[in-house]
Amino acid sequence: MALRDSWRRSLLAANKSPRTIKTYLAAADELGRFLVDRGMPTIMSNLRREHVETWIADLLGKHKPATASVRYRAVAQFFKWAVEEGELSESPMSRMKPPIVPDAPVPVVGEDALKRLMKVCSGSDFNDRRDMAIIAMFIDTGVRRSECAGLKVDDVDLDNGQVTVLGKGRGVRTLAFGRKTAQILDRYVRARKRHRSAGLPQFWLGHAGAMTGDGLYQVVVSRAASAGFAVYPHQLRHTFAHLWQVEGGNESELMQVMGWKSRSMLNRYGASAAAERARASHRKLSPMDRL
DSSP states (O other): OTTHHHHHHHHHHTTOOHHHHHHHHHHHHHHHHHHHHTTOOOSGGGOOHHHHHHHHHHHHHHSOHHHHHHHHHHHHHHHHHHHHTTSOSSOTTTTOOOOOOOOOOOOOOOHHHHHHHHHTTOSSSHHHHHHHHHHHHHHHHOOOHHHHHTOBGGGEETTTTEEEEEOGGGOEEEEEOOHHHHHHHHHHHHHHTTSTTTTSSBSOEETTEEOOHHHHHHHHHHHHHHHTSOOOHHHHHHHHHHHHHHTTOOHHHHHHHHTOSOTHHHHHTTGGGHHHHHHHHHHHTOTGGGO
16 A cells, blocks of 8 residues: 555654564554455545445455454554555554454463473473473463564573563563473473574574574474364463462562553453353352351
């Protein structure tokens, strides 16, 4: 779309994260291709609400509502920027509402499954040590995949059992991990020193050098498949939040650990196991047991 590169430069100037910029630009590019394919106006000032709505309807026919919602919000930011820059008098999306995204609780991973997941990484070669460390990091810290992928060697403090991550909105926070995870990470660090790309600052290394978020995703998915079930990294984040609450962890502290600004996230994470937590609390508070 016209002005796409100008918007990219503006996003860079605003210090948006590379992930955010990639998401925004991909949505604008997708809308641009759709307009061309459908013979719709490609000059921004000629775009109308119905053109964008047709695109959103097409997205909903091909993707999950959550995906369409992300695209919607990204393109809305593009038009908002165009108005602020004086390129448009009004956004064609000014009176539109985003697609409704139905609640779809993410299932948490049970303790037995977590043990099986760790067991398939129990070897002593480099990939085993690395994959065990990646999975332990997800389980023990609740870190986001992008945060985990962005770790540098200096971000991991084995002696004090903590890791510093760069989260959404460029927010920096420090997360703790336990003694067992420290041991697992130590084994990986020793193996990493013998890797041909050991001089790189990135903490996670693969065959071709530094690993990406997609690489970490594939590690979790493939290891879970080897263990006989399906799991992806975001489930481990939900599982961390669930276990924190099961153990009676403070909700405000959980928000800080997870990097949340809204309390609504407390209800969303671990929602699939909320009934289990309620039963556990009920057992502790059983009226008959107190008589």
